[in-house]
Amino acid sequence: MAKPALSMKPTGWFQVAWSAEIETGQIHRMKYFGHDLVAWRGEDGAVTVMNAYCEHLGAHLGFGGRVEGDRIICPFHGWEWNQQGRNVCIPYQDRPNRGRRIPTFPAVERNESVYIWHDLEGRAPYFDMPDIFDAYDDGRSSADYYLAYPEGILHHERLELHPQYVMENGVDYAHFKFVHRAAHVPEFTRQEFDGPVAYADFEMLFGGTKESTVLTPNGAMVGGVQAINVGIGVGFAKFWGPDNMRTIVTVTPVDDETADIRSTVWLDRLPGDTSAHQPASLERRMRMANNQYLADLNIWRHQRYTDPPALATAEGKGFSAIRRWAMQFYPLGEPGSASMPELQTAGTDAGPEVPENEAVRSSAALD
Ligand code: FES
Ligand SMILES: [Fe+2]
Numbered sequence: 001m002a003k004p005a006l007s008m009k010p011t012g013w014f015q016v017a018w019s020a021e022i023e024t025g026q027i028h029r030m031k032y033f034g035h036d037l038v039a040w041r042g043e044d045g046a047v048t049v050m051n052a053y054c055e056h057l058g059a060h061l062g063f064g065g066r067v068e069g070d071r072i073i074c075p076f077h078g079w080e081w082n083q084q085g086r087n088v089c090i091p092y093q094d095r096p097n098r099g100r101r102i103p104t105f106p107a108v109e110r111n112e113s114v115y116i117w118h119d120l121e122g123r124a125p126y127f128d129m130p131d132i133f134d135a136y137d138d139g140r141s142s143a144d145y146y147l148a149y150p151e152g153i154l155h156h157e158r159l160e161l162h163p164q165y166v167m168e169n170g171v172d173y174a175h176f177k178f179v180h181r182a183a184h185v186p187e188f189t190r191q192e193f194d195g196p197v198a199y200a201d202f203e204m205l206f207g208g209t210k211e212s213t214v215l216t217p218n219g220a221m222v223g224g225v226q227a228i229n230v231g232i233g234v235g236f237a238k239f240w241g242p243d244n245m246r247t248i249v250t251v252t253p254v255d256d257e258t259a260d261i262r263s264t265v266w267l268d269r270l271p272g273d274t275s276a277h278q279p280a281s282l283e284r285r286m287r288m289a290n291n292q293y294l295a296d297l298n299i300w301r302h303q304r305y306t307d308p309p310a311l312a313t314a315e316g317k318g319f320s321a322i323r324r325w326a327m328q329f330y331p332l333g334e335p336g337s338a339s340m341p342e343l344q345t346a347g348t349d350a351g352p353e354v355p356e357n358e359a360v361r362s363s364a365a366l367d
Contacts, residue, residue, distance in 0.1 A: 017030070
């Protein structure tokens with residue numbers, strides 16, 4: 001695949017696992033942002049994500065390494081490394097190598113998931129990874145939903161897909177009719193930005209057609225989606241109306257060509273049911289939610305980033321605003337950053353005609 005037109009090394013929080021996948025004492029191998037990594041959970045419960053290679057002679061800690069207490073021990077010569085990546089013991093010497101450190105990534109657990117902070121410049125996190133149940137300020141909490149793991153998760157690995165495609169889905173009102181078979185085109189009711197967070201809300205009428213009465217046996221009903229993009233790698237959505245659920249879709253670059261994409265769905269609790277996991281009676285609902293996501297994914301995984309896009313007039317505002325906002329996550333000099341030529345996102349009826357050879361030249365300039 002040709003290199004994507006946008007950097008695969010954006011700054012921000014990125015999901016690398018679901019919490020339940022990393023059990024205490026276990027070492028989990030992974031690759032993100034071009035680095036071989038290990039994630040492990042110490043006996044104190046904290047998850048550490050660090051480079052996979054021992055700083056002594058380069059053994060891979062994920063093949064035969066072990067966790068003891070809050071340390072990871074290398075399988076090759078037994079050197080011990082703590083949760084900050086510091087060497088704390090050389091078993092055949094009376095003092096450790098205090099200066100040596102395995103690079104670690106800031107890691108947090110939120111909403112049954114593990115996120116790492118990635119920044120090419122090595123800056124500490126300058127915004128927090130929010131919690132999807134606090135983010136909407138509507139009085140609801142995780143107790144109002146079933147656990148998402150394992151019933152509500154989908155994981156697709158190493159797709160040729162850029163995180164920004166998923167973010168842009170949040171302003172793409174026109175695709176609801178074609179991809180999600182909505183009977184009505186939704187109304188875009190809010191687009192706001194607050195530093196690294198972007199908000200986009202839609203409302204639409206459900207019901208009145210064969211497809212949508214499946215969703216609403218009780219007739220037409222207003223519903224909508226409130227999307228919150230947290231940086232470029234994490235998209236929250238709250239669905240209200242006929243379907244009440246919360247979802248998080250995350251895209252995490254593996255290398256310069258591919259990314260992992262994860263979907264996590266929390267269905268709202270049936271009245272009076274206190275079980276942690278959703279009952280079998282909600283399987284169909286989960287399948288329907290997953291099918292909507294998979295319909296999007298089928299587009300994203302084969303999509304090519306188009307810049308400038310040929311937008312309809314009414315699409316121009318939402319797309320140009322989110323593309324401008326997204327630039328902040330691309331390091332200077334990387335494709336997509338503010339150091340690159342200004343994006344042109346004029347409507348189709350206003351934009352200049354670009355001869356085909358011009359378009360080819362301008363995309364080649366981004367490589
Ligand atoms: S390579 Fe890890 S202890 Fe020697
Ligand atoms: Fe969609």
